[in-house]
Amino acid sequence: MxxxxxxxxxxxxxxxxxxxxxxxxxxxxxxxETPRVGILRIETTRGDRLFITLLGSAFINLIWLGLEVGPQPYALLACLVYAAAVFRWV
Incomplete structure (x- = not known):
């Protein structure tokens, strides 16, 4: 490789x-597990929420880079907060 x-x-x-x-x-x-309905009003499983988290985290990092918000490692903190919110409420 x-x-x-x-x-x-x-x-x-x-x-x-x-x-x-x-x-x-x-x-x-x-x-x-059994699917649950969250704020998106769709049934999601743990795997669905993981996919939503990974996809959203990719966008958070791209926006972070594009807008030059700050050092990139801080984007990880934003992603962790986002992940906690997704797994709690989605």
């Missing part, structure tokens, strides 16, 4: 995504 610029942050990003997917798979097997 010499064609791709693997840096430490890139590797960490993919490892975290893989760990999340594995964790949520184990949770789904060990603790089956």
């Amino acid at each position: 010499a064609w791709m610029a693997w840096t430490t942050p890139t590797a960490i990003f993919f490892l975290v995504i893989a760990a999340l997917l594995i964790t949520f798979t184990i949770l789904a097997i060990k603790f089956p």
